[in-house]
Amino acid sequence: MAKYITLYQFTDQGIKNFEGTVQRSKEATAAVEKMGGKLLSVNWTIGPYDLVSISQFPDDETATAFSLKLGAAGNVRTTTMRAFDADEMTRIIGKTK
Secondary structure (H helix, E strand, O other), X not given: OEEEEEEEEEOHHHHHOHHHHHHHHHHHHHHHHHOOOEEEEEEEOOOOOOEEEEEEEOOHHHHHHHHHHHHHOXXXXXXXXXXXXXXXXXXXXXXXX
């Protein structure tokens, strides 16, 4: 499955409801699994982003659908990046030859 790194920023609504952030992450984990993905890690951070997650989804379309669903709840804004491990990067580099 494709791997994604997502950076999250609380919205005004999300920061007002910060006490529910751990429960919301559990609910997000269930939603990811329902869509055929897996949430590998969630970490709360200090700095310009409030959380960082690493997840896997079957494809970009499913990852995008999850981001839309999550964003519609109104607690976070997301920036998602497709990530490649060493084996994947080796194959990508091989295609340049």
